Amino acid sequence: MVLFFSAFQMNIGGSEWIIIAMLALFLLFGTKKVPQISKTVGKAMGEYQRAQELLRKEIENATTATRPMEDNKMHLMGTRIDGPVASEHEKLETIARSLNIDCLGKTDDEIRSLISRSLHR
Structure with missing residues (x-):
């Protein structure tokens, strides 16, 4: 019995999920609201990416700013282990x-x- 149902199992790939999601949006919100929703989602994704890039740059700046201090500590101690x-x-x-x-x-x-x-x- 299990073998019979496993033969009819749905294998849905990535692009098929996008089509299913688009159909669900059209059915739930209608054709007039979908462009507004897409625009809002696009703006939110852009803002998220900008914030992510800003955070990455801040972390990078913070780590490069501490490296010279660590190097100075090692030179002040008199020994550097390479x-x-x-x-x-x-x-x-x-x-x-x-x-x-x-x-x-x-x-x-x-x-x-x-x-x-x-x-x-």
Whole structure:
């Protein structure tokens, strides 16, 4: 029984929905109101697209405005990390240099404790 009904299933594509919607508009509102409705819908869509573009530009401007500040922070800290760090010791040295900690001749544990003390001040 299910197989019988599945053979008669309606497959309605995108363009067919547009035709059905237009027929429904003509039946509901008549031929005189449809142009007014289309004009109103067109204006609303245009306003929506303008607002969407304005919002996109504002977000883009806000993100580009914060980038120089982030770059300045990194330069003020003294260290800029441009790639992956090779080892744990190298990572600790990079963090220590950014906090102006001298890590020459110190073990990893000593550097960790100095970093911890520096951050908790």
